[in-house]
Amino acid sequence: MRNGPDIARIANLVGDPARANMLTALMDGGALTASELALEAGVTVQTASSHLSKLMEGGLLSLAAQGRHRYYGLANAQVASMLESIMGVAEAAGPQRVRPGPRDATMREARICYDHLAGDQAVAMLDGFLARNILTRDGDRIAMGEVGPSFFRAIGIEPDTLKKSRRPLCRACLDWSVRRSHLAGSLGAAIFDKIVAERWARREANSRAVVFSPTGRRAFEKTFFG
Amino acid sequence: MRNGPDIARIANLVGDPARANMLTALMDGGALTASELALEAGVTVQTASSHLSKLMEGGLLSLAAQGRHRYYGLANAQVASMLESIMGVAEAAGPQRVRPGPRDATMREARICYDHLAGDQAVAMLDGFLARNILTRDGDRIAMGEVGPSFFRAIGIEPDTLKKSRRPLCRACLDWSVRRSHLAGSLGAAIFDKIVAERWARREANSRAVVFSPTGRRAFEKTFFG
DNA sequence: CGCATAGTTCGATGCTAATCGAAGCATTCT
DNA sequence: AGAATGCTTCGATTAGCATCGAACTATGCG
Structure with a gap:
């Protein structure tokens, strides 16, 4: 059963506690900066940045840059x-x-x-x-x-x-x-x-x-x- | 945002390719033996057994034993x-x-x-x-x-x-x-x-x-x- | 009972990836 | 321009886990 979407890839992204906490923090449709998400996840900013990069590549996040502030939100309601x-x-x-x-x-x-x-x-x-x-x-x-x-x-x-x-x-x-x-x-x-x-x-x-x-x-x- | 269900735990279970393939194979509502699921996942039976044990512990599967055959199915429609x-x-x-x-x-x-x-x-x-x-x-x-x-x-x-x-x-x-x-x-x-x-x-x-x-x-x- | 089959458990192996200190880049403020 | 702040990238470390051969248990058959 290899046909169909690659659910392991997406689920794996959610399966890390730090990333899960960040995603949960964004569940309302709002947006948070990378620093705020690092706090939510309980990791350093550099670690959060690495995780956010993965979530972006996976298509789970949206990004709006305002000067040096980068606001991440969930990609969509789905x-x-x-x-x-x-x-x-x-x-x-x-x-x-x-x-x-x-x-x-x-x-x-x-x-x-x-x-x-x-x-x-x-x-x-x-x-x-x-x-x-x-x-x-x-x-x-x-x-x-x-x-x-x-x-x-x-x-x-x-x-x-x-x-x-x-x-x-x-x-x-x-x-x-x-x-x-x-x-x-x-x-x-x-x-x-x-x-x-x-x-x-x-x-x-x-x-x-x-x-x-x-x-x-x-x-x-x-x-x-x- | 640490309160609430532990989504990382569940997502992590789905996030492994072998386990994802097994879960997907069960989405038609049927049940398959451990050996069949090993084939679906493309791993050995012992590896599949280890994975199935994790999925059982996570509450994602149901199990019906018939003699030496063990039929695994999804736990529920949820x-x-x-x-x-x-x-x-x-x-x-x-x-x-x-x-x-x-x-x-x-x-x-x-x-x-x-x-x-x-x-x-x-x-x-x-x-x-x-x-x-x-x-x-x-x-x-x-x-x-x-x-x-x-x-x-x-x-x-x-x-x-x-x-x-x-x-x-x-x-x-x-x-x-x-x-x-x-x-x-x-x-x-x-x-x-x-x-x-x-x-x-x-x-x-x-x-x-x-x-x-x-x-x-x-x-x-x-x-x-x- | 002996053999075959289905499946679980054990333990060693080696690969992966989360982690953070350090460094670097970009933006803002004084 | 220099300092402060926000964030990304780099690289080393190491904990965790998927994997399978071997061994074992349970069930079914002749």
Whole structure:
């Protein structure tokens, strides 16, 4: 069975821990400098540079140079989707926990997925948007719905400004904890910024957990679930 | 970004050529003996055995022993889906073909993915089901629609029998060739069995391609697209 | 039971590739 | 222009792992 794409080559690129960490850090569609990615991977800049060169050759990354800063991002959504599917298998195959702890519940409710909200609240938010035609879904694609622009303007998020960004406005990001999507893209990031600005929730130190206060949770749900 | 599933571990397992070849050989949903997989991988049986042990530990394979024969298969459809997504990236990132060959078109139209149909026809079929309320989609979940049971009974597929299976009835499986979903799960498998039983299409030897005959294609489209 | 076959385990071999210090190149700032 | 910063390239080191011959275990057959 030698016909077909060379999956070993691609998988091997993801199979190194440093490279995997860098790819994971880029899963939201954003971009980071080589130095930042070195920090994410926990290796020196020179090592990161070597890895990034390999990922570029493999077609997994995109590169935008701005002066001396070189911003690497994932090549496309297909790469991100592949990473998500690997995550799904890794999660299913991972060590079984004896009993879920409090951290698990917190992470399940809400956590940061790079720069946008993930977890149960994020999934419910996207579902609510779709139910109310704020966003629409066509198969695997998400777009702004009829009442979306006015909805977001009313809460202080300006869709037209976000559209100017190089990254997609809306993107479905598979939430591996529940095998459902939450909202990524520049809109997802803006929503997270709003949550933090309103102090509805805070980031936990050294963790991706996002912890809602009781009043914050109510305000979040009132705003986004109606 | 150290929290979350260990994708490097899983990807590393796929990243060895011998192991990749074995996994690919199993993507048709069947099971092969260790000796057969050694042939697929082009290594000795002892090497294959070592690799298979790693894949088992990683949770990527299932094993059924029959006497001295040990049949290895993919652990589940999720693993197959992951391999599909890696293939999609590898295909896109691979050396550009000068011109698409007949094999490419065939694979794009229809191919086996684990145990259900994939490709353009499969995507169109799922879209047709959703459009006609035979199946419904709620975010990432697909369920039987109002007119589903009677539709499938009319073509000889009994949903109640399939529901008794341990696996989900319907599941969206991302089709890497077009970045849209096709139908997996026990229903997807039953539909593929029907296609083969009706001789609308046949499996190509040593390939995952599913080749429709002209009359078979018309019957398939009449049955599933209306 | 002896032989054949399927498959696993052991251990030695040698190749590969991640790693980082050093050096070099490119860009920015004062 | 010189210093600072971001990043790439070079080269040496060494840990890791795929590999297969040999040995062993398990199953099937006459």
